[in-house]
Amino acid sequence: MYKLILCWRYLQTRYIALASVISVTLGVATLIVVNSVMSGFTHEMQHRIHGILSDLVFDGHGLEGFSDSRWHMDRIRKIAGDDIEAMTPTVHVPAMLNYRVGQRWVHRQVNFIGIDAKTYAQVSDCSNYLQHPENRMEPSFQLREGGYDLHDRELGDESPYRHGMEMAGWPHRRRLATEEKAWLAAQKKNRPKLTIPERVGRSDPFSGIDTPLRAAESEAGVEQRWGPLSKSQVFDKATQQETGVIIGYALAQVLGHEGDHYFLVLPGDDVKLTFPTAGTPPKAVSGSFTVVDFYQSKMSEYDSAFVFAPIKKLQEMRGMIDPTTGIANVNSIQIKLREGADLEAVRDKLRAAFPPEIYAISTWRDKQGPLLAAVQMETAILNILLFLIIAVAGFGILAIFFMIVVEKTKDIGILKSLGASGAGVMAIFLSYGLLLGSVGSGAGLILGLLFVRHIDSVRKGVEWLSGQPVFDPSIYYFQQIPTLVDPRMIVWVIAGAMAIAVIASVLPALRAARLHPVEALRYE
Amino acid sequence: MSSSTSQATDDSTGQSALQTTENRHSEGGSHILNTWNADENSFQESFFQIAARGVHKKYHKGANEIPVLQGVDIEIREGEFLAIVGQSGCGKSTLLHLMGTLDRPDAGEIYLADNRIDNLPASARDRLRNETFGLIFQFYHLLPELNALGNVLLPLMIRHGFFGYLRNRRDFRKRAKALLDKVRLSHRLRHKPRELSGGEMQRTAIARALINQPRVLLADEPTGNLDRVAGQEIIEILRNLNASENLTIVMVTHDEKIAQQADRTVRLVEGRIE
Ligand SMILES: Nc1ncnc2c1ncn2[C@@H]1O[C@H](COP(=O)(O)OP(=O)(O)O)[C@@H](O)[C@H]1O
Numbered sequence A: 001m002y003k004l005i006l007c008w009r010y011l012q013t014r015y016i017a018l019a020s021v022i023s024v025t026l027g028v029a030t031l032i033v034v035n036s037v038m039s040g041f042t043h044e045m046q047h048r049i050h051g052i053l054s055d056l057v058f059d060g061h062g063l064e065g066f067s068d069s070r071w072h073m074d075r076i077r078k079i080a081g082d083d084i085e086a087m088t089p090t091v092h093v094p095a096m097l098n099y100r101v102g103q104r105w106v107h108r109q110v111n112f113i114g115i116d117a118k119t120y121a122q123v124s125d126c127s128n129y130l131q132h133p134e135n136r137m138e139p140s141f142q143l144r145e146g147g148y149d150l151h152d153r154e155l156g157d158e159s160p161y162r163h164g165m166e167m168a169g170w171p172h173r174r175r176l177a178t179e180e181k182a183w184l185a186a187q188k189k190n191r192p193k194l195t196i197p198e199r200v201g202r203s204d205p206f207s208g209i210d211t212p213l214r215a216a217e218s219e220a221g222v223e224q225r226w227g228p229l230s231k232s233q234v235f236d237k238a239t240q241q242e243t244g245v246i247i248g249y250a251l252a253q254v255l256g257h258e259g260d261h262y263f264l265v266l267p268g269d270d271v272k273l274t275f276p277t278a279g280t281p282p283k284a285v286s287g288s289f290t291v292v293d294f295y296q297s298k299m300s301e302y303d304s305a306f307v308f309a310p311i312k313k314l315q316e317m318r319g320m321i322d323p324t325t326g327i328a329n330v331n332s333i334q335i336k337l338r339e340g341a342d343l344e345a346v347r348d349k350l351r352a353a354f355p356p357e358i359y360a361i362s363t364w365r366d367k368q369g370p371l372l373a374a375v376q377m378e379t380a381i382l383n384i385l386l387f388l389i390i391a392v393a394g395f396g397i398l399a400i401f402f403m404i405v406v407e408k409t410k411d412i413g414i415l416k417s418l419g420a421s422g423a424g425v426m427a428i429f430l431s432y433g434l435l436l437g438s439v440g441s442g443a444g445l446i447l448g449l450l451f452v453r454h455i456d457s458v459r460k461g462v463e464w465l466s467g468q469p470v471f472d473p474s475i476y477y478f479q480q481i482p483t484l485v486d487p488r489m490i491v492w493v494i495a496g497a498m499a500i501a502v503i504a505s506v507l508p509a510l511r512a513a514r515l516h517p518v519e520a521l522r523y524e
Numbered sequence B: 001m002s003s004s005t006s007q008a009t010d011d012s013t014g015q016s017a018l019q020t021t022e023n024r025h026s027e028g029g030s031h032i033l034n035t036w037n038a039d040e041n042s043f044q045e046s047f048f049q050i051a052a053r054g055v056h057k058k059y060h061k062g063a064n065e066i067p068v069l070q071g072v073d074i075e076i077r078e079g080e081f082l083a084i085v086g087q088s089g090c091g092k093s094t095l096l097h098l099m100g101t102l103d104r105p106d107a108g109e110i111y112l113a114d115n116r117i118d119n120l121p122a123s124a125r126d127r128l129r130n131e132t133f134g135l136i137f138q139f140y141h142l143l144p145e146l147n148a149l150g151n152v153l154l155p156l157m158i159r160h161g162f163f164g165y166l167r168n169r170r171d172f173r174k175r176a177k178a179l180l181d182k183v184r185l186s187h188r189l190r191h192k193p194r195e196l197s198g199g200e201m202q203r204t205a206i207a208r209a210l211i212n213q214p215r216v217l218l219a220d221e222p223t224g225n226l227d228r229v230a231g232q233e234i235i236e237i238l239r240n241l242n243a244s245e246n247l248t249i250v251m252v253t254h255d256e257k258i259a260q261q262a263d264r265t266v267r268l269v270e271g272r273i274e
């Protein structure tokens, strides 16, 4: 009883000890905030990554791929049938995306993926990331009449305006066609004979294309360069499209100086893709495609690299179809498992069944391992650093407790002369440390949770104070700073802080317990 | 040693102790003690409440040894009010601390009734200090964080566990208030020590020493820091306690006038009782 009373009295009368607790409070609060934000980011990122990647990816090594996806899918289903919800074959190939901006050609290195739009949507949430509402319902490689999102769907009207998107789709394409026609007509008038620039080398399909507008190419020229037109002999740009492609948002978008989004390419524009064939050695082939939508997962790694096209077209152009049997090669099979299935277990089962020299089987986590591991490592390092802050606070407590023990030497002597045991005296200081620890970490908990809860108000406040954007949603793609409060993390942080406070009070408490009563009483 | 066995010894000696109180001012009383002293262990009956036998104590100051007590023999009967006088620095406090189990002698023994107490384990000595001895010091030694009532209740809190104290706290408070009333401090219950005068602090300390109904009161210069009037008041209280409750009191002082008011006075000179 006296332990509690004295401990409480010391807490009331020794404000300096409370000061030492402030660092515990701050440490706990920062730990909670940092962990919440980090796990919020991680969670959000995992969510996004998983939205793009299917649960399991069944890859064949090399560009050639493996033959007969149906046979493989049957086999996979036989091995892990219960756990499999959906599968889709894909073709992956590194490619060069080429499009024209003004007078210049822009080349981007991309990851060209041939998908079967219907089944691919079953294995991943990628259709959620398309910019046309109907494509989100049912992805398609047909150009839409219009109605593309003018703002980020998640961020709403506050988010940057997308200039040009109001025209995207067929209206944009028709305008292009009219402009080209007008230009051609003007050329014809000015110069009776249209000269097509000399082609310098056949291997480079774009060399020599330096005329101010693409329209400079006659339809015949297009045909010469890009192979026979598929749909009709006379390709009418205003009513016909090339094979559709969906390109990553970041491949097309640029930032205006006031933060609005402008586009180098819009749905309705034609782009050219160059990629290797499946033969040995691979040769480059090029094709013309019409952009039908953008793909925006908000993972810049993907948004600046992915280009989707119908798998059939890719297989055809790459020569992946066996001319005699008609069976096509694929590069990989994307597998979606049913809810709650053990990813690693299924992966290992498949790994056991398919020889690793031919197939690489990995989970989406394996694929993103380095990224997730980096984030995890960052969190771990931050945690260590912040715990060091609390440890420093622990040393503060240690010093102040020693001071208090020295100051209270006589009182300790009095307590012992009245029959208090060493353990009893020790308990006073230990519970004092515990009390300080709980006051400190309790305050830190409240502070941290309040901070996390109102993190956007805090951000706005800081932005208002500093006049600088702290967290630009258009950069981070999040409208709000994502946070996730994990109760286990809270328990660990609090327990750690308390433990440090108690450990720091052990030495002073031991010293108090060992004090000789007579010497303590004589102490002046 | 558990307190129950010591209680039992106390009860058995109670009768004989009462008889000796009749003539404790007479020469004969001290003569009995002296003969008993000379002839060790010949008497089975405990005439004494507390005794020191050949107690030695020295302090170490660096390489130097300071011999303070060099074979102290003393016996204090139950219900006696004994004053130990000696010059400042002669070891009076040291002796009192040894008797109150605050410290251990280098050689010699300390007895409480028939039981040796100087070699008891720490927990038993803690218990003795809490239940059997009441200590009063020159500088009062009250806890500054607690008010007068809290200070008086402190030994009870130490004695009883958390729940034991809570269960009986009404009784305890009543007891503490009664004691403070007895030392005429009922108007100062809620005052912190620094709001009390020296005499009031010492009276609080006496109330605290009495709260666990001790068998022996050990007072180390209880008037040493007080003016004559306040000091006299303290001595009156001690004499009253001794007379009305037959409480054994050992008082250490350097002041002859104060010492004279005790039943018996012994001198500590050069580490021995004269
Ligand atoms: N811890 C100690 N270390 C060294 N010397 C001490 C210590 N405590 C007491 N002394 C010495 O022992 C002697 C007796 O002290 P004390 O018992 O307090 O005397 P008194 O109470 O009679 O004035 C003094 O000379 C004092 O200086």
Ligand SMILES: [Mg+2]
Residues within 6 Å of the ligand: B089, B092, B093, B094, B220, B221
């Ligand atoms: Mg002294």
